[in-house]
Amino acid sequence: MTTIHPGELAVPAVRTLAPYVPGKPISELERELGISNIVKLASNENPFGPSPLALRALQDALQDVWLYPDGSGHELKKALAAILGVGTEQLTLGNGSNDVLVLLAEAFLRPQDEAVYSQYCFAVYPIAVQATGARRIEVPAYPRSAVMPLGHDLDAMLRAITPRTRLVFIANPNNPTGTWVDAGRLKEFIAAVPRTALVVLDEAYFEYARPQGCEDGVEWLEEFPNLVVVRTFSKAYGLAGVRVGYAVSHPEVADILNRVRQPFNVSSVALAGAEAALRDPDHVTRSVAETLAQRDVLRAGLESLGIDVIPSAGNFLLAYFGPNAMDVFDGLLRRGVIVRPVANYGLSEYLRITVGTADQNQRVLEALAAILGRSRP
Ligand SMILES: *Cc1c(COP(=O)(O)O)cnc(C)c1O
Numbered sequence: 001m002t003t004i005h006p007g008e009l010a011v012p013a014v015r016t017l018a019p020y021v022p023g024k025p026i027s028e029l030e031r032e033l034g035i036s037n038i039v040k041l042a043s044n045e046n047p048f049g050p051s052p053l054a055l056r057a058l059q060d061a062l063q064d065v066w067l068y069p070d071g072s073g074h075e076l077k078k079a080l081a082a083i084l085g086v087g088t089e090q091l092t093l094g095n096g097s098n099d100v101l102v103l104l105a106e107a108f109l110r111p112q113d114e115a116v117y118s119q120y121c122f123a124v125y126p127i128a129v130q131a132t133g134a135r136r137i138e139v140p141a142y143p144r145s146a147v148m149p150l151g152h153d154l155d156a157m158l159r160a161i162t163p164r165t166r167l168v169f170i171a172n173p174n175n176p177t178g179t180w181v182d183a184g185r186l187k188e189f190i191a192a193v194p195r196t197a198l199v200v201l202d203e204a205y206f207e208y209a210r211p212q213g214c215e216d217g218v219e220w221l222e223e224f225p226n227l228v229v230v231r232t233f234s235k236a237y238g239l240a241g242v243r244v245g246y247a248v249s250h251p252e253v254a255d256i257l258n259r260v261r262q263p264f265n266v267s268s269v270a271l272a273g274a275e276a277a278l279r280d281p282d283h284v285t286r287s288v289a290e291t292l293a294q295r296d297v298l299r300a301g302l303e304s305l306g307i308d309v310i311p312s313a314g315n316f317l318l319a320y321f322g323p324n325a326m327d328v329f330d331g332l333l334r335r336g337v338i339v340r341p342v343a344n345y346g347l348s349e350y351l352r353i354t355v356g357t358a359d360q361n362q363r364v365l366e367a368l369a370a371i372l373g374r375s376r377p
Contacts, residue, residue, distance in 0.1 A: 011133065012133075013111075013130050013131060013132070013133040014130075014131055016130075017127060017130055017131060018127075018344075019127075020123055020124065020127055021123070021344050022043065023040065023042030023043035023338065023340050024040075024042060024333075024338045025040075026038045026040050026338070029333060029336070029338060033333075033334070033336070035336055037336060038336045038337075038338065039336060039337045039338065039356065039360045039363050039364065040338045040354075041316075041337065041338065041339050041340075041353050041354040041355075041356050041360060041364060042338045042339055042340040042352075042354060043240070043340070043354065044175065044205075044235060044314065044315055044316045044354045045234070045235070045238070045240045045354065046235060046236055046237070046238040046240075046287055046291070046315065047354075047356045047357045047360060048238060048286075048287035048290065048291075048357070049238045050237060050238035050239050050273065050277055050283075051237075051238075051276065051277050051279075051280035051283035051284075052280075052283075053276045053277065053279055053280045053283075054237075054238075054239065054273045054274070054276045054277040054280070055273075056276065057272045057273050057275065057276030058242065058269055058272060058273040058276075060272065061268055061269045061271075061272035061273070062269065064268060065268060065269065067268065068264055068268070069264050069266060069267055069268035069271055070268070070271065071263045071264050073091075073093040073266055073271055074088075075271065075275050076093065076244075076266075076271050076274050076275045076278075077091045077093065079275050079278045079279075080246065080278065083278060084218050084248060085218070086218060086221065086248055087251065089251040089254060089255070090221070090248055090249055090250070090251050090254050091246055091247070091248060091254060092246060092247040092249070092254045092257040092258055092261065093244065093245075093246050093261075093265070093266045093271075094244070094245045094246060094247070094261070094265060094266065095243045095244070095245075095262075095265045095266055095267075095270075096232060096234060096243040096244065096245045097202070097204060097230045097231060097232040097234070097245025097246070097247075098124050098245065099243075099245065099261070099265055100230055100245055100246065100247045100257065101124050101125065101128050101169075101200070101202070101230065102124075102128045102131075103247075103257045103260050103261050104128070104167060104198070104200055104228065104247070104257065105128035105129050105131065105132050105134070105167065106128075106132060106260055107256050107257060107259075107260045108166045108167055108198060108256075109129060109132040109133075109134035109166055109167060110132070110133075110134065111132070111133035111134055112134075112164065113134045113135070113164055113165070113166040113167075114134060114135040114136075114137050114162060114164045114165045114166065115129040115134055115135070115136060115137065115165070115166065115167040115168070115169065116137045116139060116157055116160050116161055116165055116167070116168045116169070116197075117129075117136075117137070117138060117139070117157075117168070117169040117170075118138070118139050118141050118152040118153070118157060118170070118174070119138050119139065119140050119141040119346065120141050120150050120174065120176065120177050120345055120346065120347065121138075121152075121169060121171065121174060122169075122171050122174065122175050122176075122202065122204075123344065123345065125169040126138070129167070134166070135164070137160050137165070139152075139153060139156045139157045139160045140153065140156060141153060141177075148179050148180075148181075148311065149179070149310050149311070150177045150179055150310055150318070150347075151174070151177065151179035151180070151181065152170060152174060152179065152181055154181060154185060154186070154189045157170075157189070158189060158192055158193070161193060161194065161197060163194075163196060165194075165196070165197040166196075166197055166198065167197065167198050167200055168193055168197050168198070168199045168200065169200045169202065170186070170189075170199065170200070170201055170202065171202035171203075171204065171205075172186060172201065172202070172203065172209065172214055172215065172313075173205050173208075173209050173214065173312065173313035173314045175204065175205070175314060175316070176316075176318055176340070176342045176345055176347065176350075176352045177310055177312075177318050178310055178311065178312025178313060178314045178316060178317060178318050179310060179311060179312070179313075180209060180212070180214055180311075180313040182213070183213060183214060183215035186201075186215055187215065187220060190220065190224050190227060191223075191224070193226065195225065195226050196226075197226065198226050198227075198228055198253065199224070199226060199227050199228065200228045200230060201215075201217040201227060201228065201229050201230065202230045203215075203217055203229055203230065203231050204230070204231065204232050204234070204235055204245075205235055205236075205313065205314040205315065206231055206236075207235070207236035207237075207284055207288050208235070208236060208288055208291065208292065208313065208314055208315050209313040209314065211288070211292065212313045214313055217229035217248075218248050221248060221249065221250070225250045225252075226250075227249070227250075228247050228248070228249040228253055229247065229248045229249070230245065230246070230247050230248075231245060231246055231247075231248070232244070232245035232246075233245065233273075233274045233277060235315060236284050236287065236288055236315070237274070237277045237284060238277075238287065239270075239273055239274060239277060242267070242269060242270040242273050242274070243266070243267070243270055244266055244270045244271070244273070244274040290357075291315045291355050294355050294356070294357070294358060294361055295312065295315065295317065295355045297358070297361055298317060298353065298355055298356075298361045298364075298365070299312075299317060301361065301365040302317065302319050302353075302365070302368070305365070305368055305369060305372055305374055306372075306374065307319050307320065307321065307368070308320040310350075315354060315355045316352055316353060316354045316355060317352070317353050317355065318342070318347070318350050318351075318352050318353075319350060319351055319352075319353060320349060320350055321349060321350065321351055322349050323349060325341065325343075325348060325349050325350060325351055326341060326343070326348075328351060328368070328371055328372070329341050329351055331367070331370075331371040332364070332367050332368070332371065335367040335370070335371075336363075337363055337364050337367050339351045339352065339353045339354075339364070340352040340353070340354075
């Protein structure tokens, strides 16, 4: 009898796909070590959590979970449109912004097309592109010695765009590097991209990056019909677990995305939580300010331990540990601290550390001092 491998029936591009590697969940480390009081600084979540208004709305929404959600997301879109100064017909809601990124790839890429992104880009782009069978064009990033080490090389990205290019992905700031491109330079780049390619500008860290002079891509939408701005409630809004993100685009692009998305891709609970979160902008402002202050503390602490840190406009830092990075990662785990290895990004000598609360940042710094055998000044 021949052995049957039903997995081999999958389309080739999917069969060879390397899956996304998430941060280690707290519950998993608890099971492995039998300890509690674990600090997770591995997935760029906001340790200050969502607004109390959002928490209340999430709980209230549970009453109606026997009903399907409003598939059009009318209330959330209305609130977003008012805040962003766009029309509701320019919005596409997603089950996290990850969903929207996948929808863009599904709707705009054929196997003979190309998608351009930078080396060290967010891991979801290559996965979403590969699943369509399209060609992945990864453009080398700047070297570690550059002014913006490991950052996007926009000139090289522009040169990589051909008539076959349909999507160009840029996260600003980028994850996992934290690096960013200057708003003026980015605008010139978008203007130079041929209108036969969509520019997907991923602003997952918008709220953290804006005070640092990064762009508000939504302001450029009228000028560039091929621009798609992608945002999320997972980071500064503290709602990573409920899964809501969105794209703002030309209405024709939104119309296309809304045709391919699942009719109920955002849950009723998520819709309610996100909409309520928008009613408490002060909560976001406060937690962003605290995170940015703590980012300075964490950076200074790492540097005082002799650890090199890449510049960051996000709520996380990419730190250089050299060939022993995985030993450091394991040592941190044993001390109940979860950070993020980034070897799958080709950055095996680095670890990515999310900026936590003051207490969490002290925990990681003390654990690192113990592991590296250096005393903290
Ligand atoms: C975290 C992150 C996202 C957001 O993912 P969600 O699916 O919205 O949780 C998108 N892009 C980048 C670059 C990110 O780091």
